[in-house]
Amino acid sequence: MSGSALLRARGVTRWYGRGSALVRAVDEVDLEVPAGQTLAVMGPSGCGKSTLLHLLGGLQRPTDGEIWLAGHRIDTMSERALARLRRQHIGFVFQSFHLMDELTAVENVELAALLAGQSPRRARRRALDLLDRVGLADRARHLPSALSGGQRQRVAIARALSNEPLIVLADEPTGNLDSAATLEVLRLFEDLRTAGQTLVVVTHDARIAAIADRMISMRDGAFADDSRFAGAGNGSAAGTGTIYGGWR
Template sequence: MTVLRAVRLRKEYGRDAGLVRAVDEVDLEVRPGETVAIVGPSGCGKSTLLHLLGGLERPTGGEVHLADRRLDRMSETELSRMRRKALGFVFQAFHLVDELTARENVELPALLAGVPPRTARRRASALLERVGLADRATHLPAALSGGQRQRVAVARALIGRPLVVLADEPTGNLDSAATAAVLRLFGSLRAEGQTLVIVTHDSRTAATADRVITMRDGVLAGETRLNGGGGGLGTLAGLEG
């Protein structure tokens, strides 16, 4: 059973001599409750792949399936609705709204999805408590540290109770202490059965996953299964390429 699946997924930019195959015939399956880390050098296509999986970019070819729905065939309106209801996003640059408090930033996706304001406020407060920021609920992003802003972003990604959380370099702008706090949070999500797909160049982040997939030049070049991922590298099995 899979919750997220790519079939011969392609993304191309330019044409003729300037053609770039950012994602080249990628097949990928993610099971419910699984944490998958996608690693590789800068420019290998891993962020583009994540954006395709989340419906943030349109593929040149191939298929993207979320549960029993094909994202690549949806209209922009349908895609927007699906992202609000079934996907959560965490980005390296946080993408918080500067004029909104931490709680208002977390509430926002729920309100856009039609959740009643009182319910959205209750969910947001509970999520901020969960990520250790209940005492920062009324602070603006400028008054928060980088690690705190990223934890607000994770809470925001969870407000819609998504099938899958997609994270693009979530620790890329954080110091070691903030990275450790965010990784503990991802570890708790994994333990609770939240499906996670994380693009990262950080070995500490990759070590929290059940599977680590290596990407090079737009293709998937290998896979490492981490026995009991989430607490460290453990025993590596099934390494290809």
């Protein structure tokens, strides 16, 4: 496989159960994602796309196969190293936002940076800058309960960017949003794509394809189709990054 890919998977499988109850959630998937590419993984509920995203982000371990990020194999890492990897180099965006209800928007965004060891002053400055970037500077001191669904998802995206991650992995990011809020989030993802942020978005929403360089369709745990669009990212927009410190 190409050494220039930021994210690589080879023969990745995730099976549950055994015998007649065996479920092939992800079935021998091969994947390369160059830096700077926006990839949409689409398919119906239960096709394995969310499981694949969790495997790529180190939230689950594969039954078999290899997963590499920026030249480092991550599926064999210790739990402590995986936790460090997720804190420092991967941004996650989830369908249900996963914001802390008792924290304000700016506190939610800066929390990831604080956990990664940034100073409080730097984390707060970065959080305010990101909230401004996603159009929520005037909502920085609001609790999640005072924000709309689209605003909460934009806070979650700002949080995912707080540590300048190598890659952002989004799991059904528009699944709980109405049409207007979905358009807000899609515009934000388009801005991230233009800026060269590497994105992998799993969804059943065809509108995601409008902001993608490439779209993979999944069925029964495997890739059914792989389409690349004109001007697709090929790694020139951003480097693969340097990962400092021990991962093991």
